[in-house]
Amino acid sequence: MKINVIKRERLWWASSVFIIAFGLIAMAVSWSMIGTPLKPSLDFIGGTRLQLQLECAASKSCQDPIDVAKVREVLEEEGLGGSGIQIIEDYTLSIRSKTLDVAERTKLQEVLTEKIGNFNPQTIQIDTVGPTIGQELFTSGLLALILSFVGIAVYLNFRFQADYAFFAIVALFHDVLLTVGIFAILGLTIGVEVDSLFLVALLTIIGFSVNDTVVIYDRIRENLEKYPDESINDVVDDSVNQTLTRSINTTSTTLLPLIAIFFFGGETLKYFALALIIGFVTGAYSSIFISSTLLAWWRNRPLKLRQNEPN
């Protein structure tokens, strides 16, 4: 198998721009609807999430599944009308509300027990995040993201020439933007929220997908030295093809455990795994089709400009 990346470069660029633009539109729509580009979980905006499972679920002796209308009634009585209610597998109730303090939460639990039934304390899950903490989590996550962009740029600049480093970073932005865009769409369509694990996923994506780019650039550099007379287009094409199996195999072996986590890992890790899957796939795509072609395009500029460079 041999692919010709240079010849179709405009197609690759156009598809990326198209998908990213679509994501940006989704973010804009989300912004106009809820004031944020992505649907934030309580990690970032604060709030209380209460997950309770009926006691009878363990012994499989429950009569009726939990009635959403009844729960809504209780919440409205408690002045928590706008809260989100979700019933998981008939007997588990998940409530997402504004930040509740101890007294409010305890009262809610009591009323729910009275109206809905006894809950099993061993399967409870409570998440309460104060609004300021959420803000801090978000800022520190964002800071970590920027920091690792800078760190990677500095490292690449030190290991490669400046233009390589620049386009590797462009590819990273591409991967992050694409993943964020898809999650904006998922947020709008099926209500997927982004939590601090999503930020972790983004960081892992940039750490991982720069690998692919680095491996290809490594090969381009090697081939440029080996065959100084070949045109940059041919060198890039050859290098991409020589590393293609590796790129595909590495991405596959990393995706396999992620797919396992997505299917078997439980609720908490599901969308974390999905974010990584999307990010790693786009990471492989951008290394093969975007960062390589951009580098060739850049090096093909008129010679007049090239002479100013300290190569």
Place this chain on the structure above:
Amino acid sequence: MQKQRWLIALILALVVGSFVVLFELPLQLGLDLRGGAQLTMEVQPTKEVTQIKSEDLAAVKTVIENRVNALGVSEPLVQTVGQDKILVQLPGVTNPEQAERILGGTAQLEFREQKQGTEGEFQAEYSIKRQLEAQSVFLRKQNVDPTKLTELIQSLEGSNQALLKLFEPVGLTGKNLKDARPAPTQAGNAWEVAIRFDDVGGQKFAELTKNLAGTGRSIGIFLDNSLVSAPVVGVEFASTGISGGSAVITGNFTVETANDLAVQLRGGSLPFPVKVVENRTVGATLGQDSIRRSIIAGAAGLALVLIFMAVYYRLPGVIADVSLLIYALLSLAAFALIGVTLTLPGIAGFILSIGMAVDANVLIFERTREELRAGNTLYRSVEGGFYRAFSSILDSNVTTLISCGALFWLGSGLVKGFALTLAIGVAVSMFTALTCSRTFLLMVVLGVPGIRQKPELFCPNISNLAIAENGTSPNAAKS
């Protein structure tokens, strides 16, 4: 070959060592896996004191520790986080209401005067309290029956109440205390705690000490209604009391115990309200469910990767699988050894690192195949593969480590766990790829002569290419 033997010995030693470590040191599980409540408390500045110094935070931490101990939870953990937060972990607690109520709020430090005629009662009750406290410290470290601990805590609470009744308030509280520090005694062979009051506090303290001097009755120093110290006042202060706003508490203090008391007093004097700003509670069954799910996910992921490698890369793939298993073992041992607390995201990081650990092997094997196709001998191809893939392996691992570093440095608890496990995974995977895979491969190539005649074990469809091994042509090798 000599070098390979040494490396094999090293790898074997590491594998055995890892088993020993994993048997001796069980992996620590986070509260999201074993069930429990994690509360983050924020120490809030007041109008008067807008800055929280790290010393203040440490003092508030001791106050929180005292309160946590009063909850009767086994193996609690209290630690400071950042500039103004204290993290409290309460394993096994699924109804954190009581904890949230007790842990919040400003510390209450009070100096009280012992009532007349309570001397005997005080002695008896105080020694009971001390005994109970010693017992509860002991019990808390062992994972005993929680009801036993609860009973003990209840009797301790009763004892505290009884003691409180023996003292009457004189209006001297933590607000009046300016400072408390451990200091060596003048003789220099022991330690004492020096305390200093503001003007109003100094006067009240003089009054209090004047009343108590020489009577044998004590000053009751209560922190959150629990007696922390009960010094008596010497008869020489009977006329004026201890004036000037400064005093020392002497006793059989070592530097540690003096410091403990000083920090408790300082903590009690701080005006900062403490508020629960984050509560993450997970029931034990839910945690076990998470463990079960992640074991399934991890095993499935590992199996898929192993199969993929063996099918695609054949003999080297099988060897990579062996080093991958060694990798998983060494990483787990490293977690146990470093004391990483495994959380759900941490496990995800580990599972992910399994996939990433293969990367180095893939890079090497692809290179090896290229060298083979270029007509090199098997041995040179393997060595060349390792040599030429190294720069890519290094670059890709360093960039991942940079991201981990950023996460670890700036992330919160859960995120840190992920970054740490991923970083350990990356470091261990570099070791296993560059030593285990390489050593095993070279052992096979050098040690088993038959293998050298069969390059197709390394690269399918290679036999139609020219292979020069010891001057023999590929056709001769095939026969």
